[in-house]
Amino acid sequence: MEKNQIYDKFSAIIMEMQSVISETKEMRQLISTLMEENAELTIENEHLRNQMMTKKTAKKQPRLSKSRENLKKLYESGFHVCNASYGRRLDDGESCLECLDIIYGEGK
Numbered sequence: 001m002e003k004n005q006i007y008d009k010f011s012a013i014i015m016e017m018q019s020v021i022s023e024t025k026e027m028r029q030l031i032s033t034l035m036e037e038n039a040e041l042t043i044e045n046e047h048l049r050n051q052m053m054t055k056k057t058a059k060k061q062p063r064l065s066k067s068r069e070n071l072k073k074l075y076e077s078g079f080h081v082c083n084a085s086y087g088r089r090l091d092d093g094e095s096c097l098e099c100l101d102i103i104y105g106e107g108k
């Protein structure tokens, strides 16, 4: 190998190393972008999952007819809606199975 050839070879190797370095930098940039995206998606995913869970639990409550909805409001504001005690006040924290059956029950 002549002196000139050695020098050229050296230059070529240095060029190659520089290109590897700049590619490595680009990759590092790409990785940090991907990690940011990943973090955002993780947060968004969690958010959506929470929304779905809230919808699911909301769906579990059967939809009440308008008249049952009214009875429910009345019951929640503290009055019996059952036949036995209709219109009578519920005691604090009292719940009445007959009222609940009329609001949520299977029967008519």
Ligand SMILES: [Zn+2]
Pocket (backbone or CB within 6 Å): 080, 081, 082, 085, 096, 097, 098, 099
């Ligand atoms: Zn009642």
